[in-house]
Amino acid sequence: MxxxxxxxxxxxxxxxxxxxxxxxxxxxxxxxxxxxxxxxxxxxxxxxxxxxxxxxxxxxxxxxxxxxxxxxxxxxxxxxxxxxxxxxxxxxxxxxxxxxxxxxxxxxxxxxxxxxDSYLFEPTEVLKKDGTPYLVFTPFYKACQQLYTQFHVLKYTKATQRLCEFDCSALWHIEKESKTALHVKMENIGFIPLHVKLLEPHKALEAFTCKLDAYAHDRDFLACDATSHLSVHLRFGTIGIREVVRYLVALKKQGHTTEPFFRQLIFREFYAYLLYHFPHLAWKNYKYTPPYEENQESYERFITAQTGYPLVDAAVRELLETGLMHNRARMVVGSFFTKHLLLPWQRGEAFFAEHLLDYDASANILSWQWCAGTGIDPQPYFRIFNPYAQSLKFDKEALYIKRFLPQLRDIPSSLLHKESYLLSHNIPHYPKPIIQHEKARKRFLNAFAHTT
Ligand SMILES: Cc1cc2nc3c(=O)[nH]c(=O)nc-3n(C[C@H](O)[C@H](O)[C@H](O)COP(=O)(O)OP(=O)(O)OC[C@H]3O[C@@H](n4cnc5c(N)ncnc54)[C@H](O)[C@@H]3O)c2cc1C
Known part of the structure; x- marks a missing residue:
């Protein structure tokens, strides 16, 4: 066979x-x-x-x-x-x-x-007593903790395998009935060769060891390199989830605090699990249908980092320049897009899908639905992040903002968290805020009150 x-x-x-x-x-x-x-x-x-x-x-x-x-x-x-x-x-x-x-x-x-081979649990393994899927993260997480045994992270060893006869020296272009041998080159699949600078997975894991204990506290600070940078590797399986968990188990035995990080890995499982059980979440709201405006100008200003909200624009620049975005920034941006700009989450999701190196349909879709307040176990719709308060708290010195928006480098950091300053000053090469925060908040809540 x-x-x-x-x-x-x-x-x-x-x-x-x-x-x-x-x-x-x-x-x-x-x-x-x-x-x-x-x-x-x-x-x-x-x-x-x-x-x-x-x-x-x-x-x-x-x-x-x-x-x-x-x-x-x-x-x-x-x-x-x-x-x-x-x-x-x-x-x-x-x-x-x-x-x-x-x-x-x-x-x-x-x-x-x-x-x-990409997750710890099978989607049909973690179910409520009545056999239906969990709809809230915390009980799902507790069920995973209870179900978890060392068998979930057993290392697979290589079996005895014999390579079937096949010419592996070429890149085979198969089209309809024909097959053409091509050189193994990026150009032959129609792409320009680029080098993506990313820490090799085992180096990333090693570098993360000294950050693990502070992870729960530091992970939200935008200029603090406090997270694992494993998302791209987990996405493409260049490191396996079982290996990451075995690494956590070993560090736990040495007295390290591993639970907050493990919890994030289970979030990854939860989102894949939800998409498996509720495939329509890929395009459909689960909870509400919030008010949306198809405003092309707002969308253009968002995707070109021209909203005049420094944290939002810095985050979009980070995405465009690096293919990644800090998790806290993703949360603020998702909220801003759907609530301040009243744009449909599906468009924001598609924009991320186009640019994220770690793009994963389940994590991205469910996270966007979380931000919009429309998903299963989402952020409450009335919780609207204030981007200025968020940057003051998580980027007080505006290091993140200034890194990605160099035109703001000479402005005192404290002023970049102040709407009154941003509204009243002409900053070279930077627009005024697209809408006042309080006005946007009220507009969203008011519009929401009139929807289903
Ligand atoms: C709007 C939005 C879109 C997102 N889109 C994606 C996406 O397409 N792909 C993706 O992998 N993550 C996505 N995330 C989750 C999160 O932002 C990234 O996993 C994280 O920033 C990657 O950095 P890290 O590996 O250093 O994370 P760490 O903080 O070190 O977390 C460890 C791992 O846990 C997983 N993880 C962490 N947070 C989440 C989460 N909220 N949901 C699911 N898994 C999580 C990831 O696999 C991550 O590598 C999104 C979050 C938001 C709010």
Missing amino acids: KKVLWFRRDLRVDDSMLLSVEGEVLPIFIFDTHILNSLPKTDRRVAFIFEQVLSLKAKLKALGLDLALFYGTPLEVFSYLKTLGFSDVYASVDYDAYAKERDEKVGAILRFHALN
């Missing part, structure tokens, strides 16, 4: 479920034209994935295997592999709408085996 090992959200060889599948195997990676065709040629994620895929290929070779590379749609690739006598495909779970539909269709071509 010839098995395909389809790498996608699990680009590693350590502790890999795919590599624990015994027998005659062909590890593959597909540069999916269905996804790639809609991305800009300079997409950082594609560059990151390309680098990781080459590194994975080298590591697999060192293990006596290899990685076959394809460029095409998964359906075309699996139809082709079927003609070569492959019968089964193994892949890590993926719960977003496109992935679910794609996997179902692939399952009609080859026998599909979904492996829970």
Whole structure:
């Protein structure tokens, strides 16, 4: 029986479920034209994935295997592999709408085996007594804590595997019935080579050790490098969730405070779990339908970091420049977008999806729904972040603001948290606030009172 090992959200060889599948195997990676065709040629994620895929290929070779590379749609690739006598495909779970539909269709071509290699828990494992899914994070978290055993973080070892005969030296462009051998180069999948500067996952984990005890307190401070920077690696599986938790367990034994960080990892599980059980959350509100205005000018000012709210604009600049955004900033921006600007969360979600290196459908969609107050267990709709109070609290010296908005460098930090100053002064190369905070707050609450 010839098995395909389809790498996608699990680009590693350590502790890999795919590599624990015994027998005659062909590890593959597909540069999916269905996804790639809609991305800009300079997409950082594609560059990151390309680098990781080459590194994975080298590591697999060192293990006596290899990685076959394809460029095409998964359906075309699996139809082709079927003609070569492959019968089964193994892949890590993926719960977003496109992935679910794609996997179902692939399952009609080859026998599909979904492996829970990206999360600790299976979505059907954590249920309420009546068998329905949890709708509130804290009880879900408690249930996870109770269910958790060392088996959830057991390390998978490599099985005995034999590489199926296949020419892995080329990048195979599969299109309809034809197949063309291309050189393994970014340009051949239509992208410009870029280098994404990101700390290697084990270095990130090591660097985080001395920050762990202060994590709960420091993680919200925007200029304080207090978080793990693991989101991109967890997203693409360049480090496995089980390894991160084993690392926490070891540090807990040494007396470190690990619970606040573990809680965030369970948030990641919760959001994937919700999207699995309630796929319509990807586009539909769960709780309310808040008031929205399709105001293109507000949207343009937001995406070009021209709202005149320093924290919001700095955060958008961070996203555009680095492909990431501090979590506290994401929360403030999500609230501002939906409540101050009355824009639909779906548009903000799509903007993040376009730029975030760590973009993950479940984390992004559910977090946007949280900010908008529309999701399952969301931020209450009437809680509207005051961006000035947020920057005063979490970026008092305006270090974060000034890093991403250099035109504000010479303005005393205290003034950047004061609306009265920003409204009454002409700052070179920086606009006045798009709307007064209090006016925006009242406008939202008033509009909300008239909706369902
Ligand atoms: C509007 C909005 C959109 C977001 N979009 C994404 C996204 O697309 N992808 C993504 O991975 N995270 C998203 N987050 C969550 C969070 O901002 C990032 O996970 C975090 O900033 C990544 O930095 P870190 O790895 O240093 O996090 P740490 O603070 O070190 O957290 C450790 C890990 O826990 C997980 N995590 C932390 N917070 C959350 C959360 N709220 N929801 C789900 N998982 C969490 C991540 O995997 C993260 O790597 C979003 C949050 C908001 C408010």
